[in-house]
Amino acid sequence: MPIQLFFTRFLNAHFAASTTALLRALHVQPRHPQAPITNAFAMELLVFLLLLAYFIVVRLTLSVETPKPVQHLAEMTHEFVNEQGESIIGHGHKQFSSYLTALGLFILLSNLLGLVPGFESPTANPVVPLGFALVTFFYYHYHGIRSNGAGYIKQFLGPVWWLTPLLLPIELISHLARVLSLTVRLYANMFAGDLVTLAFFSLVPVGIPLVFLALHLGVAVVQAYVFFLLASIYLSVAVAHDH
Numbered sequence: 001m002p003i004q005l006f007f008t009r010f011l012n013a014h015f016a017a018s019t020t021a022l023l024r025a026l027h028v029q030p031r032h033p034q035a036p037i038t039n040a041f042a043m044e045l046l047v048f049l050l051l052l053a054y055f056i057v058v059r060l061t062l063s064v065e066t067p068k069p070v071q072h073l074a075e076m077t078h079e080f081v082n083e084q085g086e087s088i089i090g091h092g093h094k095q096f097s098s099y100l101t102a103l104g105l106f107i108l109l110s111n112l113l114g115l116v117p118g119f120e121s122p123t124a125n126p127v128v129p130l131g132f133a134l135v136t137f138f139y140y141h142y143h144g145i146r147s148n149g150a151g152y153i154k155q156f157l158g159p160v161w162w163l164t165p166l167l168l169p170i171e172l173i174s175h176l177a178r179v180l181s182l183t184v185r186l187y188a189n190m191f192a193g194d195l196v197t198l199a200f201f202s203l204v205p206v207g208i209p210l211v212f213l214a215l216h217l218g219v220a221v222v223q224a225y226v227f228f229l230l231a232s233i234y235l236s237v238a239v240a241h242d243h
Helices: 006-025 039-060 069-088 093-115 127-157 161-203 208-239
Strands: none
Touching: 006 039, 039 069, 039 093, 039 127, 069 093, 069 208, 093 127, 093 161, 093 208, 127 161, 127 208, 161 208
């Protein structure tokens, strides 16, 4: 049996049988049928529930006359995303605000979860950053085709037809490499941060680990912003009309 966090044990205690049945119905054999829910999935689910609760509270407490602190936070987030979108994507950036906001907040909260005792960062598991990278990959290609139609393919073919055999594989590899780059960057930084913090807490439980907690906090924020920034840049290039 794998080591389970408290929330993971809770989920497996109540939903292990139904989860195992669902996986087997999809022809997926769980490695541990008694505990099919992993820590990474449990932490992702927790982040989803926290964000869902946050958005519900924001919606229920909206007020023009007496805005609550949670509304100020939501407005600051919205303003930040819009400013970044306008400066990077330009015209039409608002249609991507919802995705970029959800992506940035989900990654940020996932990164910060590792600072809370009894929890761990789901982004320290390579499957989770890979999921973010793949969704972003398909998302910007979808909007690139939607915005430019068949002209979107021209960027893969090069300026003249006789360069197509050379440039097509290069362009395809470069776009696929974006998935690897996004995944490895986020995973490696968060995994290393969790590992270093845990190591120093086990060696010197007082004092010094606080420095590494602060460092971990900084890395968590920076990596969430880097992922958000790269997703915005890829969207900007995809929807540009100069292909």
